[in-house]
Amino acid sequence: MGTIKRAYLYVTRKKGKSILLFFILLITATFVLTGLSIEKVSQVEEKNLREALGGEFHIMVELSESNPYFREMDDGEGNVELWTEFPITQDVIDAVMSTDGIKSYDAETSGCRPGSGSFDRWGRGRYGADPCYD
Secondary structure, three states: OOHHHHHHHHHHHOHHHHHHHHHHHHHHHHHHHHHHHHHHHHHHHHHHHHHHHOOOOOOOOOOOOOOOOEEEEEOOOOOEEEEEOOOOOHHHHHHHHOOOOOOOOOOOOOOOOOOOOEEOOOOOEEOOOOOOOO
16 A cells, blocks of 8 residues: 555544644744744844835044144244144045945035135035134
8 A cells, every 4th residue: 555545544534533633733823924024124124124224324533632643833923723634545445335235425524714614515604603613
């Protein structure tokens, strides 16, 4: 007697046990497939959320005494120039861009002119602010 015929005879002879086993396997498979689909949807939504919210960080030159490349020049008339001998170069930008997950960058430079107040990044003046440290 073949295996298939023997299995058929067992299933027809033990109907209650076969139906119970079928439903247990059906429920188990349903839970496994539901879990897998929830995991996939969660990963897709996490990616969409990260892209929608975006992220932002700033790399700025430290203009203080703690920066070993910091230079300050006073002309004796109250005008002071601050600069660094190690600015943010294209090599630094390329090193940051080689990091996984960073898609683009936007560079911005800012400064101030003595006696003119401070300016935001669109060139609009702000009154009452420190000209170089706002």
